[in-house]
Amino acid sequence: MSNEILNYDKVAEASLAKAKRDGAETMWDRKAAQKTQCGFGEAGVCCRICAMGPCRVSPVPGKGAERGICGANADTIVARNFARMIAGGASAHSDHARDIVHAMHATKAEGPFKIRDEAKLRRISAEWGIEGADTKETYALAHELAEMALGEFGKPFGTQRFLKRAPQARQDVWEREDIAPRAIDMEVTTLMHSTHMGCASDYESIFRRGMRTGMADGWGGSMIGTEFSDILYGTPTAKASSSNLGVIDKDQVNILIHGHDPNLAEMIVLAAENPEFIEMAKAKGAKGINIVGMCCTGNEMTMRHGIKIAGNFYQQEMCIITGAIEAVVVDVQCIFPALPALAKKYHTRFISTSEKAKIAGDMFIKFSEATGLDNANEIIKIAVENFPNRDASKVEIPDIKQDTLVGYSVEAIIDHLDKVVNTNTSDAMGTVKPLTDVIYAGVIRGAAGVVGCNNPKVEHDYAHVTVLKELIKRDVICVVTGCAAQAAAKAGLLTLEAKEMCGRGLKEVCERVNIPPVLHMGSCVDISRILHLVNLCADVKGIDPALLPVVGIAPEWMSEKAVAIANYVVGSGINTYLGIIPQVLGSPNFTKLMTEDCQEFLGAHFVFEKDPLVMVDKIMVDLEDKRTALGI
Ligand code: SF4
Ligand code: MSK
Structure with missing residues (x-):
């Protein structure tokens, strides 16, 4: 070890x-x-x-085999491997979104799956051109919108509907470069075809197709996942929560929800409030039922309900090792196949719930929209009944937890900004203009989206927290999602008190707007919230987002989804900094295309930098260069 x-x-x-x-x-x-x-x-x-x-083939040009048996060289092989990671990532996010849309299609006024943000339902229906969006009966409209959304996955013609959210200048880039994504499934399929043996060998062509598939994730699958989850379960608002393994309570029945899809987790949170279960837990000697979250199911639940965050990706085993978890319930993505065997070392029941993520050695309870609440009831019962099996001698919960603020959807941010808008001036309410204004005025030097996983190649959370602390010190406001958000939560950066770690300008903004300097915007699919926010800011000035002093950062990423994300962020005109070097260095040509040449046609590029402090220095140069170019 x-x-x-x-x-x-x-x-x-x-x-x-x-x-x-x-x-x-x-x-x-x-x-x-x-x-x-x-x-x-x-x-x-x-x-x-x-x-x-x-x-x-040889990673060093001129040494060893330069071509595979078919003649593919390092450029082709690297490009194809990279593209297939994008296809994997885009599939995961988008298939998650499809499940959310199916749940919306199954909503009924009297069922557990219902519409909780009707205003957003009507807003998005109008945005997508549904006639009578403001008058139709709620559930008829929800079903119509859901069917339309399902079309985004497989429609034969046209591009993704949400692309229109970008300023015209960016849409023009997408059209010119042919990277405006068509139907999501079509993009993934085309990319898999294109990278099949004996198809594309031109590395730049593969890069461009990969980029378009990444775009289908960001502006298609992920954005649909976020927006439709909000319609179903409510758009997040700012709220308090707490984080780290200390949120596991030795006196309660602890249920860990882990994965990404909120459909079942919402039902579990609902079911856990049932007084009958609480009484049952008390009868078994527990004080109550404690739901704690991990990875992005945890993020979804903390954003909407303030559910406590047990930790991020890398802590999934540590949760079980506390010996105090009665059940681990998983849906899809980022779940170690090692967990069932680990759970067996303790009394923990490991329950998987999706046929897409059936895990060997698990107990399987198949979730469906039709049985969702029953599934949740069964899970809670299993956990409660398991409480007396806990071995007190094996219980050791680290005494460490950190208060945190969560729930900063775009709507929640605008709501906070509205509270400081001077209504005596011409400042419009309900917009991100005050944020753009402070960036233009130089009070804040720029903005950064810090996202992504943990990776045992680097020190756990160190890069996330270092990058965030150094940026806020330099007056760069940060938004976070995924496991980066959980790292920030544990480090105390998602608190109002964190303003003390900021430069003068950002500190003043935090005080006036009453926000932390690092804002939790949600799960991995919710990077689409960041995308939306940046595009709204660019829209205020009528410019391409590529011109704004804004960067994307994934300090400790590991998953294919992160590769898809990095692609759509670059495709959206935002320079993207990766702390883990992607597996592309065997092709100097492809590496150069990613890190330099694509700037030419996309207005953004990737930066690979392992050292978080050096990365921050590079980011500051980048942001200041953008400011100079804008004349601000
Ligand atoms: Fe080798 Fe087949 Fe790959 Fe060509 S496509 S490099 S022959 S494995
Ligand atoms: S959960 S994709 S480890 S951020 Fe979204 Fe965390 Fe990365 Fe999974």
């Missing part, structure tokens, strides 16, 4: 020592067993797209 990259995390050492005592295996044991990771894979030059392979 190698602990040298865990020093930053205050709970890691004790948790891993306990795992050892309990004879439980963790990701660190498995990482050690992997020994040195494959250099060909790391450079992206291993191809196993057809059964003549696998072929691996």
Whole structure:
């Protein structure tokens, strides 16, 4: 077990020592067993797209095999591998969105799945051109909008409807470069076809197709996922929560919800309020039922209900190791296949709920919209009945938790801005103009979206927190989602008190608007909220968002979804900084295309930088260059 990259995390050492005592295996044991990771894979030059392979070409030009059996060179192999990561990521986000839309299609006035933000339902229906959007009966309209949204996945003609949210200048770039995404499934399928053996070998062409598929994620799947979840479960508003493993309560039945899709988790949160279950828990010797969240199911639930955040991706094993979790309930994505075996070391029941993420060794309860509340009731019962099986000698919950503020949807941010708008001036209410104004005035130097996972290649949370602290110190306002948001929560950056860590300008803005300097905007699909916010800011000035002093950052990413995200953020004109180097360095041409040449035709590029402090320096130069170019 190698602990040298865990020093930053205050709970890691004790948790891993306990795992050892309990004879439980963790990701660190498995990482050690992997020994040195494959250099060909790391450079992206291993191809196993057809059964003549696998072929691996030299990551160093001029040394060793330069082509696979079919003749594909490093440029082609790297480009294809990268593109297939985008296809995987876009599929995950978009298929998640499709499930949300299906849930909306199943809504009824009297069912547990109902419309909770009717105003947003009507707004988006009008945005998508439904006639009578303001007068139609709520559920008839919801079903009509859901059917229209399902069309976004497979319609034979046209591009994604939400693209119109971007200023015209950006839409023109997409049209000119042919990266405006068509139907989501079509983009994924075309990319898989294009990267099939014997199809595209031109690395720039593959890059462009990958970019369009990434765009189908950001402006299609993810944006639909976010907006339709809001319609179904309510648009988040600012609220308090708390974070880190200390939110697990030794006196209560603890249920960990983990994954990404809020459909079942919403039902669990609803069911847990049932007084009958609370009485049942008391009869078993517990004080109540404590739902805690992890990864993006946790984010979805904290954004809408203030559900406590047990931790981020890397802490999923640590939760179980506390010995105090009665049930881990998972839906889709970012779930370690190792969890069922780990759960068996304790009394924890591991319950998977989606056929798309059926996990070997689990207990499986199939979720569907028709049975959602029954599924949730069954899960709560299993957890409550499991409470007496807890082994007190194995319970050790780190005494560490941090208060946090969450729930900053675009609407919640505008609401906060409205409270400081001087109604005696011509300032419009209900817009992001005050935010754009403080950026233009230089009170804030720019904005950064910090997102993404944890990755055992780097110190847990260190890059997230370092980048965030250094940016707010330099008057850059930050928005966060995913596991980066949970890192920020644990570090106390999502609090009003965090203004004390800011530069003078940002501190003043935080005080006037009554917000933390780092705003939790939600789950991974909710990066679409960030996209929307940036485009609204650009719209205020009537400019391409590529001109704004704004950056995207994924300091510790690991998943294919992050690759899709990085692509749509760059495709949307925002320079994107990656703290983990993607597996592309085996092709200097493809690397140059990503980090330099695409600036030419997209107005943005990728930056690879492992050192968070150096990354911040580069970001500040980037932001100041943008300011100079704008003359602000
Ligand atoms: Fe090898 Fe070409 Fe087949 Fe890839 S597609 S495995 S490079 S023969
Ligand atoms: S959960 S995709 S580890 S951010 Fe969205 Fe965290 Fe990354 Fe999963």
